[in-house]
Amino acid sequence: MIKAIFFDVDGTLLSHRTRQIPESARQSLNKLKENGVKIFLSTGRHSLELEELPLDDILFDGYITLTGQLCLDHEKKVLFRAPFDREATQELVSIFHQREIPFMLVEEDRYYINFINDIVRNTQQNISTGMPLIDEYKNGLVYQATTFLSPEKEHVFRERLPKGCKFTRWSDYGVDIISTTGGKVSGIKFIQELFHISTDEIMAFGDEENDIDMLEYAGIGVAMGNAKESVKEIADFVTDDIDQDGIRNALYHFHVLPKHTD
Numbered sequence: 001m002i003k004a005i006f007f008d009v010d011g012t013l014l015s016h017r018t019r020q021i022p023e024s025a026r027q028s029l030n031k032l033k034e035n036g037v038k039i040f041l042s043t044g045r046h047s048l049e050l051e052e053l054p055l056d057d058i059l060f061d062g063y064i065t066l067t068g069q070l071c072l073d074h075e076k077k078v079l080f081r082a083p084f085d086r087e088a089t090q091e092l093v094s095i096f097h098q099r100e101i102p103f104m105l106v107e108e109d110r111y112y113i114n115f116i117n118d119i120v121r122n123t124q125q126n127i128s129t130g131m132p133l134i135d136e137y138k139n140g141l142v143y144q145a146t147t148f149l150s151p152e153k154e155h156v157f158r159e160r161l162p163k164g165c166k167f168t169r170w171s172d173y174g175v176d177i178i179s180t181t182g183g184k185v186s187g188i189k190f191i192q193e194l195f196h197i198s199t200d201e202i203m204a205f206g207d208e209e210n211d212i213d214m215l216e217y218a219g220i221g222v223a224m225g226n227a228k229e230s231v232k233e234i235a236d237f238v239t240d241d242i243d244q245d246g247i248r249n250a251l252y253h254f255h256v257l258p259k260h261t262d
Contacts, residue, residue, distance in 0.1 A: 002256050004197050005032065006042040006064070006188060006214060007247075008206040009053070010127050010170070012224055013041075015242045019128045020054055024248040029058055031257055040064060040191060042184045044144070044168070044176045044210055046111050047076055049129055064187030066106060067168055067178050067210055069143040071187045080190045081108065082182060083141035084165070091162035092145045092177070093137050101157065104132055104146040111146075112136075119148045123173045145177040168210040176210065184214040203256065205239075205247060207231060222250045 007013050013021055032039055041050070042064040050063070062079070063072040071080040084092065096103045102120045104113040112135035113120070124131055149157060150173055158167065166180045188202065204211070204218035207227035215221030215235050223235035224246050232238045239250035251257040 001201060002037060002203050002220070002254070003201040004038040004040065004061075004191070004195065004203075005256075006040045006184070006191075006202065006204040006218065008204075008208070008211050008214075009041060009043040009045060009050070009055075011207040011226060011242060012205050012211075013242075013247070014053060014055075014128070016126060016128055017243055021058075022243060022245065022247070024245040025242075026058070028248045028251055028257060032251075033059060035257070037256070038062075038195065038197075042187065042204070042206075042211075042214060043067075044170050046106055047072060048109075048111070052129060062191060064184055064191065066144045067176055068182050068184045068187035069178055070108060071190055078108070079194070080187070081143070082179060082186070083143050084179060088162045088164050088179070089142045092142060092165075095160065096137060096145075102148045105137060105142050106144040106146065107140040107142055110135075110140075117148075119173050123148055123171060126171065127174075143178075147175050147177065148173050149175065170208050170210045184211065185217045188214065188217065203254070205250070207242070220254060 015022060029039055038061040040062045041060050044067040047065050061074050069082045073079050096105055096114050099114050102113055102115055102117055104111055111132055113132040116131055164180050165177050168176045168178060170176060200219035202218045203220040204214045205222045206215050207224040212231055212234055221236045223232045223238045225239060225241035240246040252259050
């Protein structure tokens with residue numbers, strides 16, 4: 001029996017074609033709540049970014065943000081935090097100050113970038129989000145870094161990746177950098193322990209490479225029809241496109257919701 005479901009945001013819950021959550025998905029989330037199934041967001045985004053998106057009217061039971069580095073309860077109060085250690089932070093800040101590539105540092109209460117170019121503008125526009133603030137590092141705890149580069153150029157930066165850090169790609173030009181011990185699964189495990197939910201009682205939906213660990217870990221991992229091929233290959237089930245009722249149809253397929261609910 002599925003007791004909790006974890007949803008990626010971009011391309012999974014939020015369609016960037018319509019810049020909305022499909023109505024069938026919205027209705028399904030509400031029905032899940034009515035039926036006692038807990039629903040969680042699991043995203044690489046910052047909570048401040050989530051406030052810009054059409055999600056406020058959905059009562060999530062919690063939020064895994066910053067790719068598992070910061071977990072929040074239903075009131076967005078911090079439950080779990082895992083910032084970089086001092087050595088990794090110093091190396092990331094050094095890259096930030098060199099200004100060779102657009103590089104964003106993400107703290108608990110703010111995120112900021114060293115400079116903005118057309119790649120940043122286009123990438124942010126594609127995820128229905130405004131430009132990050134250009135600012136300086138002020139000795140805060142850093143939970144995640146983000147850079148904007150194509151897969152073809154990724155290998156160059158990978159050679160400079162600080163020890164204890166890894167890449168997790170969320171778009172063609174967007175890459176998050178997190179701890180090697182981090183990832184969406186680390187946040188899910190914390191939620192599981194908090195709510196006493198076993199792995200075979202959870203379901204997860206995603207579409208990008210940073211969802212792979214989550215889909216592999218969940219009792220049922222669902223790739224959206226619009227997901228990357230690498231994501232579809234590891235999923236237990238590939239549902240329809242986000243704009244073709246993909247979330248609702250997968251819930252029907254696994255009998256998490258009965259078809260007569262809509």
